Amino acid sequence: MRAAPGAQLAIQDIFGRDPFIAALWRVLDGNSVRLEAERRIGKTSILHKMQAEPLAGWEPVWLDLEKVHSAAEFAEQVSVDSGAAAAGRGRGCQAEAPSRE
Ligand SMILES: Nc1ncnc2c1ncn2[C@@H]1O[C@H](COP(=O)(O)OP(=O)(O)OP(=O)(O)O)[C@@H](O)[C@H]1O
Numbered sequence: 001m002r003a004a005p006g007a008q009l010a011i012q013d014i015f016g017r018d019p020f021i022a023a024l025w026r027v028l029d030g031n032s033v034r035l036e037a038e039r040r041i042g043k044t045s046i047l048h049k050m051q052a053e054p055l056a057g058w059e060p061v062w063l064d065l066e067k068v069h070s071a072a073e074f075a076e077q078v079s080v081d082s083g084a085a086a087a088g089r090g091r092g093c094q095a096e097a098p099s100r101e
């Protein structure tokens with residue numbers, strides 16, 4: 001594996017995290033999750049891996065919340081961006097809040 005600071009890793013290069021991801025899916029079955037941790041610890045990589053390899057019955061949707069500033073805007077973004085998933089074809093939604101720099 002080559003080091004590529006700042007680059008999005010290929011899914012097969014996202015190492016480990018499987019027990020944590022399994023725990024996240026269990027929690028998401030009934031709750032929301034907020035991932036908060038130090039910079040560069042691997043939060044976004046975990047979301048990418050969950051999106052690429054969802055649990056059966058889930059349809060992850062990636063939303064960039066950088067331009068969203070209210071609950072109403074968030075609901076609108078979910079509706080627009082998730083399309084068929086929001087209409088009930090799958091379940092679930094992933095969103096990544098902007099990082100605080
Ligand atoms: N599970 C992993 N396997 C291999 N490399 C990883 C893993 N998680 C993180 N990395 C490495 O660390 C870098 C930062 O990961 P990532 O962007 O997921 O972190 P982050 O917590 O979202 O960071 P930020 O707080 O800056 O948004 C990646 O580009 C990769 O090089």
Ligand SMILES: [Mg+2]
Nearest residue numbers: 043044045099
């Ligand atoms: Mg990140």
